[in-house]
Amino acid sequence: MAQSAVTVRMDSEMKTQFDALCEQFGMSVNTAFNVFVKAVIRSRSIPFAIKGTPSAQDLFMQQRSAAELSQEPELSLDEINEEIRAAREEMRRMMDSKKK
DSSP states (O other): OOOOOOOOOOOHHHHHHHHHHHHHHTSOHHHHHHHHHHHHHHHTSOOOOOOOOOOHHHHHHHHHHHHHHOOSOOOOHHHHHHHHHHHHHHHHHHHHHHHO
16 A cells, blocks of 8 residues: 655644653554544544553642542641651561561
């Protein structure tokens, strides 16, 4: 089948982001466009969504929203530090028992 070249102009920052997402999807930009075009032709619509891995900020905001909706009481800084201390102590005990 004969091949044709297509040129797409876009903002350079948008291209950088798109390149990175395509890499996450395991495909080249060229492959991504071909997948898109074939799906549009087949369904005569925009038939799918491809999503990348959420960013650290997205994950933080999700956790923050969940915490705000939670019925769990908030911990004080002292309580948080005590939990960390206890977890570290437990890890030390586990490591010591493995050494024996």
